[in-house]
């Protein structure tokens with residue numbers, strides 16, 4: 001733990017970060033508000049945390065490696081000042097070790113400015129050399145620290161005009177950043193800038209709360225000002241002024257955020273992840289029945305496009321892979337799923353006759369945003385399929401749909417995945433002009449039936465807890481679900497897991513199957529059933545321990561998780577992820593893994 005009262009004490013190692021940032025200025029206890037906000041932002045990064053408070057002429061800082069709870073405990077032992085101005089940070093490191101010294105906030109030479117930052121300052125080495133040649137002393141290798149020094153320098157020149165000082169600093173920086181700063185000469189004014197990563201201001205007449213995310217201030221206000229990319233901002237209690245570096249003043253309008261505080265609580269569940277798995281009773285029904293905004297315009301754009309790309313990362317990409325089957329089978333439309341981080345290969349085919357459907361829970365994933373920016377510059381229409389209202393992707397898209405899963409706090413995507421699949425299914429159905437081929441209410445009941453299997457899935461997890469490798473196989477539309485199931489097991493339980501197209505086993509991976517190897521076989525009774533069963537027999541013959549997930553039992557299964565009979569392949573697909581999520585959750589529980597915040601991961605991956 002480091003408690004800094006002056007800049008001279010500070011020596012820490014460099015880092016770049018994803019992270020969550022928050023500030024408070026106004027009528028209230030800044031420390032309590034910032035710490036509570038950091039708890040809500042912890043899903044964005046959780047390897048270190050810190051706060052800075054304006055105490056008269058001085059800035060008080062407390063920061064440490066570890067969780068926000070650890071920071072809270074430590075701050076409780078200190079004599080923190082009571083003040084209405086403060087900032088805070090929770091970190092996900094990409095460079096440099098996790099240590100007290102790497103934690104934000106970072107201070108300028110004389111401790112007059114404190115900064116929290118999300119993103120990367122690409123030209124920080126050059127800036128640092130210049131600053132050092134002008135006499136600034138650096139005590140860390142962080143890119144963030146240059147912001148503090150630059151602000152201190154510019155504020156000393158333009159102290160009476162912080163807008164000018166901020167504009168000059170932002171013009172100097174290259175890279176992707178959102179930062180929030182307080183200064184001893186700024187009083188209750190907070191400076192902030194957004195150039196890439198998200199920044200939103202919670203608005204009240206007597207206070208403002210700039211933050212990475214609305215979830216951090218919902219308890220205080222549901223009025224939010226989403227800042228445009230490239231905004232510079234001066235924030236006071238109840239007032240916000242924003243402009244571009246060109247000097248153009250930006251119109252700001254608070255909007256109501258339609259998220260209830262109750263939606264972000266655990267509501268009696270041990271983990272957010274478990275609660276979110278259970279939420280699917282309601283979320284799937286909502287995603288299947290909610291008003292879908294501009295779905296007709298979207299269908300029209302897709303129909304008239306020469307090429308349709310589905311761009312996403314991680315779990316959202318798996319939803320896109322399922323959508324490829326759904327669009328082809330239901331609407332006769334060919335689509336190209338693209339991993340956002342591999343988009344550059346595909347960009348040459350993107351032009352003004354293309355539609356890019358970008359799928360993202362957070363709407364903030366850097367790789368996805370980079371891809372859509374490029375696609376838009378080539379003339380493509382961008383359709384965002386998002387879960388977080390007001391996200392960067394939503395705002396950047398020409399048209400967007402919200403998948404209606406509600407806030408998802410657990411780092412592992414669960415309910416957002418099934419809602420993405422449901423929403424993409426509805427788009428495909430609108431394209432074909434057909435109604436939903438099953439009763440959405442029946443799906444909600446079937447979710448309940450799968451959730452009733454929770455204890456037997458927990459028992460299977462107990463028996464599998466010590467295995468080092470696990471395989472998940474599926475064919476056709478069940479193949480992306482195999483990928484998704486394996487991803488859940490990896491990130492939640494820290495067990496090596498591989499999702500495979502069932503037919504691919506014999507082309508290599510079968511060599512790894514030996515006595516007792518757990519293989520999850522996704523095999524609902526549809527056109528893929530018999531072929532997948534043959535693949536199941538192949539692993540069985542090599543001694544595999546088979547966990548069958550199907551609506552039909554087979555003697556080859558050592559464990560059987562029964563899916564309800566739905567009479568529609570697409571309804572079954574919506575249910576299939578649930579037992580996989582529960583299996584991964586209980587494996588993680590058995591193995592003592594950190595479930596809501598798996599190690600090394602963050603929910604919103606806002607750097608490349």
Ligand code: M6R
Pocket residue numbers: 313314315316317359360361362363364365368411412413414487491601602603604605
């Ligand atoms: O917010 P996004 O849907 O764009 O996030 C994409 C991935 O980072 C995300 O799905 C990640 O793979 C999850 N941790 C998986 O559970």
